[in-house]
Amino acid sequence: MVLMERGHHVEIAPVSDATDAPGVKDFPGKVHALGPSHVAAMAARPRFIPWVRAAQRRFDTVIVHGLWQFNSYGVWRALR
Secondary structure, eight states: OHHHHTTOOOEEOOSSOOTTSHHHHTOSSEEOOOOOTTSOTTSOOTTHHHHHHHHGGGOSOOOOOOTTSHHHHHHHHHHO
16 A cells, blocks of 8 residues: 555554455555445444544544445544
C-alpha cells in the first residue's frame, strides 16, 4: 500500500469482511474487521459507528471507500 510505503500508519476497518476473509487476513497493516461478510453492503453494522467514534482521536485523516455502502453513512454519523 502506497501510504504505508511512504511511512504512514494505516489501519482499516472494513464493514463487510470477516477477520478470516482473504483480503483482510493478508493485509500488511492493522485491520479491525467489523463484518460479517454475509450482510448486504448498506446494512447497519452496530459496532462500526462506536468504533469510529472511539478511534477518531488516533487519526489525522479518514478515507472512506464505498460511497453507497454503510461505511460512508457510519463515518458521517460518527464524526459529524
